[in-house]
Amino acid sequence: MATSVFHQPIGTAQSHQHLQNSDFHHEFGHASVKLTFKGFKVETGLSSREGFSSSRRKFGVVQASASHTSVVQPVSYPPNNSTDELRKKSSEAALILIRHGESLWNEKNLFTGCVDVPLTKKGVEEAIEAGKRISNIPVDMIYTSALIRAQMTAMLAMTQHRRKKVPIILHNESEQAREWSKIFSEDTKKQSIPVVTAWQLNERMYGELQGLNKQETADRFGKEKVHEWRRSYDIPPPNGESLEMCAERAVAYFKDHIEPQLLSGKNVMIAAHGNSLRSIIMYLDKLTSQEVINLELSTGIPMLYIFKGGKFIRRGSPAGPTEAGVYAYTRRLALYRQKLDEMLH
Numbered sequence: 001m002a003t004s005v006f007h008q009p010i011g012t013a014q015s016h017q018h019l020q021n022s023d024f025h026h027e028f029g030h031a032s033v034k035l036t037f038k039g040f041k042v043e044t045g046l047s048s049r050e051g052f053s054s055s056r057r058k059f060g061v062v063q064a065s066a067s068h069t070s071v072v073q074p075v076s077y078p079p080n081n082s083t084d085e086l087r088k089k090s091s092e093a094a095l096i097l098i099r100h101g102e103s104l105w106n107e108k109n110l111f112t113g114c115v116d117v118p119l120t121k122k123g124v125e126e127a128i129e130a131g132k133r134i135s136n137i138p139v140d141m142i143y144t145s146a147l148i149r150a151q152m153t154a155m156l157a158m159t160q161h162r163r164k165k166v167p168i169i170l171h172n173e174s175e176q177a178r179e180w181s182k183i184f185s186e187d188t189k190k191q192s193i194p195v196v197t198a199w200q201l202n203e204r205m206y207g208e209l210q211g212l213n214k215q216e217t218a219d220r221f222g223k224e225k226v227h228e229w230r231r232s233y234d235i236p237p238p239n240g241e242s243l244e245m246c247a248e249r250a251v252a253y254f255k256d257h258i259e260p261q262l263l264s265g266k267n268v269m270i271a272a273h274g275n276s277l278r279s280i281i282m283y284l285d286k287l288t289s290q291e292v293i294n295l296e297l298s299t300g301i302p303m304l305y306i307f308k309g310g311k312f313i314r315r316g317s318p319a320g321p322t323e324a325g326v327y328a329y330t331r332r333l334a335l336y337r338q339k340l341d342e343m344l345h
């Protein structure tokens with residue numbers, strides 16, 4: 001079997017060869033990935049200055065909306081710069097990314113984009129399986145796209161979580177929606193995980209390809225043209241979004257809304273889509289526009305990053321609920337595991 005990409009430093013030319021390997025996404029899902037947890041010491045991704053300053057700049061917006069919600073604990077920054085630097089250095093949190101399980105249009109091989117299609121039975125099973133893999137990893141906040149396939153995936157995955165907190169979708173679309181979904185028990189709030197839905201995390205908008213069969217489109221316009229529409233970085237499909245355009249809104253959302261949560265020590269799960277997640281991974285792993293072309297994500301396979309000292313450290317895909325190695329990554333995760341064991345036994 002080929003070496004897993006997680007045996008290799010992601011930031012090297014060699015590892016990008018691995019990213020280009022078409023086995024890449026299968027390897028995420030293979031049980032042997034657990035070996036890769038041992039001695040993996042590569043730091044990749046964000047050198048965060050730019051990201052954080054932009055996060056801070058827009059942070060008022062996050063706080064303003066969070067303060068109206070019933071379950072999100074707003075995060076706040078200390079005013080003083082040196083304390084801020086210290087916090088940046090000391091904070092650590094888990095970030096789980098998951099592409100939704102198979103949808104009914106994945107099954108039919110149709111371009112889906114922003115069409116709101118549900119999961120197949122296989123997709124439901126994939127989401128549950130994904131949930132088992134991450135069932136011991138703390139999750140304090142969930143972000144999903146506005147599309148049902150990502151939301152189903154997040155909710156189904158959480159049915160498997162050992163902590164048994166209840167994921168609750170926040171409704172901030174109007175004052176009335178906020179009022180009507182209020183929770184009046186602090187205890188119940190503590191046993192909840194806020195789920196934020198954001199259109200910015202949606203699949204790229206596929207324009208006039210939405211609803212078309214991928215094979216028939218390739219037969220009609222040529223395999224190369226269709227590959228260019230599907231995987232080039234900056235060439236949009238007819239009247240749709242290029243990956244670059246999708247990245248503009250998805251990565252901006254990540255920087256402005258999700259990074260501040262990670263920075264405050266919240267463990268975050270994002271359930272989204274092939275292309276919105278490819279653009280976020282491009283940012284986290286600092287892939288070039290050439291490298292991202294060959295990055296493929298499987299449906300329903302969670303990917304774990306540790307956010308530490310202002311950097312994203314890629315940890316691969318948790319092999320299963322019994323994989324103790326996952327928790328050795330950071331002291332906080334180890335403590336969380338210990339507490340969880342004490343609580344549940």
Ligand SMILES: O=C(O)[C@@H](CO)OP(=O)(O)O
Nearest residue numbers: 110111112113203230274
């Ligand atoms: O149809 C879509 O919306 C996407 C994801 O399924 O397809 P592609 O992999 O071609 O970007």
